[in-house]
Amino acid sequence: MSETATANPILDKNVIVPFGHSVVECFKKMIGVEIKIGRPKLRPDNKATYDVSGIVGYSGDLVGYVVLSLPLETASKLVDKFAGYHVDPDSGDFTDGIGEFSNWVVGGAKANLGGVISMSCPAVVIGTGHKIAHLSDVPCITLPCSSEQGEFCVEVNVKRTVK
Amino acid sequence: MRILIVDDSKLMRNAMKKTLVDGGVTAEFGEAGDGVEGLAAYKNHGGKPYSLILVDWNMPNMVGLDMIKQIRLSDRNTPLVMVTTEAEKHRIVEAVKAGINGYIVKPFDPAAFVGKVKEVAAATAKRAA
Numbered sequence: 001m002s003e004t005a006t007a008n009p010i011l012d013k014n015v016i017v018p019f020g021h022s023v024v025e026c027f028k029k030m031i032g033v034e035i036k037i038g039r040p041k042l043r044p045d046n047k048a049t050y051d052v053s054g055i056v057g058y059s060g061d062l063v064g065y066v067v068l069s070l071p072l073e074t075a076s077k078l079v080d081k082f083a084g085y086h087v088d089p090d091s092g093d094f095t096d097g098i099g100e101f102s103n104w105v106v107g108g109a110k111a112n113l114g115g116v117i118s119m120s121c122p123a124v125v126i127g128t129g130h131k132i133a134h135l136s137d138v139p140c141i142t143l144p145c146s147s148e149q150g151e152f153c154v155e156v157n158v159k160r161t162v163k
Numbered sequence: 164m165r166i167l168i169v170d171d172s173k174l175m176r177n178a179m180k181k182t183l184v185d186g187g188v189t190a191e192f193g194e195a196g197d198g199v200e201g202l203a204a205y206k207n208h209g210g211k212p213y214s215l216i217l218v219d220w221n222m223p224n225m226v227g228l229d230m231i232k233q234i235r236l237s238d239r240n241t242p243l244v245m246v247t248t249e250a251e252k253h254r255i256v257e258a259v260k261a262g263i264n265g266y267i268v269k270p271f272d273p274a275a276f277v278g279k280v281k282e283v284a285a286a287t288a289k290r291a292a
């Protein structure tokens with residue numbers, strides 16, 4: 001069973017809050033979509049929450065990865081809105097859009113996480129039930145997001161390498 | 164005006180072009196998907212050099228910062244504007260030291276993006292006059 005942020009002290013709000021702010025700001029500024037953020041939860045296993053994952057890694061003073069996880073339908077609606085036309089989910093433009101969304105969210109949060117952090121280029125995985133292995137010594141935290149285009153989430157599995 | 168947009172996301176390149184056109188910028192656009200392609204486009208301009216280059220930071224093959232450093236080895240004049248999610252102060256300082264003329268953080272407000280591009284273009288035109 002997943003636990004909420006208030007029930008579990010290992011959810012570090014200084015790490016989670018920047019992602020909430022980033023996802024709201026990115027989608028509003030870049031594609032005019034309002035996002036509402038739900039209460040963070042612990043992800044119980046390594047199965048991806050939804051069908052589409054945009055994955056970006058961190059290295060430096062913070063290591064780990066962040067996943068923008070979306071149902072295919074929501075992802076498609078958001079990419080269409082960004083592109084201004086219908087983008088075939090099997091096309092390179094679709095993965096391009098998901099990668100760019102991930103880049104915005106993870107890059108936007110990075111500026112408010114402190115320290116010197118580098119980020120990888122995004123990787124995109126599409127497929128129902130795919131798994132993403134996470135760092136075993138830190139929790140993977142899911143930040144639920146909702147929009148007119150549907151629900152999705154940001155999964156954060158990072159740890160600081162410096163105090 | 165000729166503007167080269169260097170970004171590994173085609174959709175982002177399209178979005179930047181549309182934002183500039185909608186914002187009243189009249190330009191001929193060139194595109195490149197990474198720093199290597201960007202450098203090639205910058206060098207092989209077919210007799211019509213770019214009047215402004217927009218460069219993403221994080222790209223495969225060659226990052227934008229390295230592309231800017233390469234251009235600045237021999238060209239101090241072409242205006243280079245970084246458009247990136249990298250918003251930390253030390254990153255901006257690094258880019259300024261490499262010789263950029265402007266820095267725009269993604270996500271950006273469309274009006275602010277257009278305003279910055281116009282500002283850099285105008286400053287360059289004034290210097291050239």
